Amino acid sequence: MCSKPSNAFLLALLVFCNQSSAGAIPDTQRDKLVVRVLTNFWDHAKLANGQVVHPLSEGDRKTIPISRMAANRVIDVGEISALG
Numbered sequence: 001m002c003s004k005p006s007n008a009f010l011l012a013l014l015v016f017c018n019q020s021s022a023g024a025i026p027d028t029q030r031d032k033l034v035v036r037v038l039t040n041f042w043d044h045a046k047l048a049n050g051q052v053v054h055p056l057s058e059g060d061r062k063t064i065p066i067s068r069m070a071a072n073r074v075i076d077v078g079e080i081s082a083l084g
Contacts, residue, residue, distance in 0.1 A: 006065045006066050008041075008045045008046070008047055008053050009037070009038075009041055009045070009064070009065045009066055010066060010070065010074050012037050012040075012041055012045055013033070013034065013037045013066075013071060013074045013075065013078070024079070025075060025079065030071070030072060030075050033075060034064060034071050038064055041053070042054065042055050042060075042061050
């Protein structure tokens with residue numbers, strides 16, 4: 001999978017988390033956030049050039065394009081941003 005959709009997913013997750021309530025989000029809620037972003041990501045997110053992001057396959061559509069560690073880091077940053 002190319003890195004551009006991964007970067008777009010990171011940004012989508014960050015924006016979503018920044019709009020959530022600030023504070024420590026438990027692991028179960030973090031997983032739900034990631035799944036929610038994923039369901040609204042493919043065919044909706046746009047790259048910097050305006051191109052809509054499509055999965056390479058139906059398998060990709062169900063696969064989170066970043067690691068769990070990266071997703072948790074983005075959620076952490078979103079929480080901190082929401083505090084400011």
